[in-house]
Amino acid sequence: MAHIGHDVLGVDTDPGKVAKLQSGEVPFFEPGIDDIVRDNLTSGRLRFTDSYVEAADFADVHFLTVGTPQSELGFGANLSYIDAAVDTLSPHLNRRALIVGKSTVPVGTAQRLARRMRSIAPAGDDVELAWNPEFLREGFAVRDTLHPDRIVVGVESSHEGRAAKTLAALYSPLSTDDDIPFLITSLATAELAKVAANAFLGTKISFINAISEVCEAASADVTMLAAAIGADKRIGREFLDAGLGFGGGCLPKDIRAFMTRADELGLGDVATFLQIVDNINIRQRSRVIDATREVCGSLDGARVAVLGVAFKPNSDDIRDSPALDVVGQLQLQGAIVSVFDPKAMDNARQVFPTPNYSLSALDACQGADVILILTEWDEFRALQPEELETVTGSKRVVDARNCLDPLCWRAAGWNYRGFGRP
Structure with missing residues (x-):
């Protein structure tokens, strides 16, 4: 908002984060955000x-942009942060505000x-509410903000x-x-609009992962199958990549909250459908194990190199990371x-300190009995079998x-295992 010319004041309840941001330090990784924050601090617009x-x-x-994580008491959304905001x-809104x-x-x-705002605010009915969901992808958030594919604005009829x-x-x-x-x-x-979009994207991923099991049983190739069905404009190729499944701070908790809300509205069949999508996604982690x-042959004492613990590339987000879940299950099994x-x-180290954290991909692979690619970073895609052997x-x-070329790795003498690939 500051970048496109508005005067912006960012509010956070954590003084440590505020101090970092005031000095131009962004407390998370997102490509391109650091420069925009620093430039607009310098300009005085932020x-x-x-x-x-x-x-x-x-x-x-x-703008209310606080988190709505999954409740600790069930699958529903924890709305305490937005209620608190x-x-x-x-109580401080004493003039017209949106x-x-x-x-x-x-x-x-x-x-x-x-209703809650107007009952508290001194300005009463002069306080308006609108709902403007974000459709940002982690790793592309700056681009998606400045070049959105749609802007949805929900308003009160009055x-x-x-x-x-x-x-x-x-x-x-x-x-412009x-x-x-x-x-x-x-x-x-x-x-x-937001929860339905995320439920649909999660459904596409779970669908192709379910089909990948059929491909393995029938000696078909899910990557070629995805290209074939993805060429249909009604379907599209995006989100048809089989593998470990989805994670992060949005899709899993939004699907579960949507499932809970559907159940509250008496829509049991809808809730069951969303539960199946979630179950297929979680099952992918066991398939990797x-x-x-x-x-x-056995996991007890096996030396396993794990490349990637972020839930997706171009992010440092480990919320509901399938990769980190796999790491924990591997350790539990010895x-x-x-x-x-x-x-x-x-x-990852802050929430899960027990694995050995390495300085590089090659360092992690030293003496490994097996290498697991769990996040498709470009530097892992570029790995060559000769440099690892x-x-x-x-x-x-x-x-x-x-994300690797199975023909290349098998030709170099590697035992390569993908998902839904013969």
């Missing part, structure tokens, strides 16, 4: 604070928050014109180069695990992301 009083005095538009900001939710929430949450016009003006600098669909919907439709055991990831090592204890590789 500042950070931990004061809600300052925020209420400063802003005409307030609303409860802390609202509150814009970007957090992913169960349908019906926005309407509840609107404030439809004013809120929509405000957000249209706010986003207008983005439309791109013809971006600007969709005005109800609050409920906007809330569903089984494949590793098969190529090693394996000695060495790990390397280009960006996620520090985060001099350091490993045995020429075995389990490619859980199907």
Whole structure:
């Protein structure tokens, strides 16, 4: 928002994060974000604070961007952070303001928050609410923000014109180069737009992983099959990569929260469908463990090199990481695990200190009985069998992301195991 010309005040309740951001240090890895933060700090369009009083005095538009993680008590969303943000900001809203939710929430949450805000805020009915879900991909968040494929704005019927016009003006600098669909919907439709999109993407991944099991049983190649069906414009090739499955801070918890909300609305069949999508995804982790055991003979005492623990490349995010889950299961079954990831090592070490953390991919593979590719970083795709065979204890590789060339590795004498590939 600062980059496209607005004056922005970022608010966080963690003074340590605020101090880092004020000095231009972003506390997570995302390509391109560091330069944008530093440039706009320098320009004066961007500042950070931990004061809600300052925020209420400063802003005409307030974006709610707090997390809605999975509840510790079940599969539903934990809404305590967004409730706390609303409860802390609202008492200081003494003039007209637009509150814009970007957090992913169960349908019906926005309407509840609107009533809650107006009952607390001194400005009362002059406080409007809109819902503007984000569709950002980790690793591409800067590009997706500046060049979105759509902007969805959910508004209250009583404030439809004013809120929509405000957000249209706010986003207008983005439309100079791109013809971006600007969709005005109800609050409920906007809330569903994000969770429905994530449920669909998760379904595509679970579908191709289920088909990969059929391919293995029938000696077919899931990568060629994905190319064949992905060429159909009604289907598309994206998200048809078989392997370890999806993770991160969005798809898993959003699908589970959607499942819980569907059940609350009395839609048991919908909840069951989403449960199957989640179950297939979780099963991929066991398939990787089984494949590793098969190529090693036994996991007890096996030396396993794990390349990649971030849930996806170009990110340091390990939330619900399938790779980190596999590491834990390997250790529980007696394996000695060495790990390397280009960006996620520090985060992984903080929550899971027991594996051996290595300085490089080659270091992790020293003396390994088997190498596991669990995150498809470009530097792992570029690995050549010749450079690894001099350091490993045995020429075995389990490619859980199907990102290596099996013909190349097998021609070099390696026992290569992919997923859904003959």
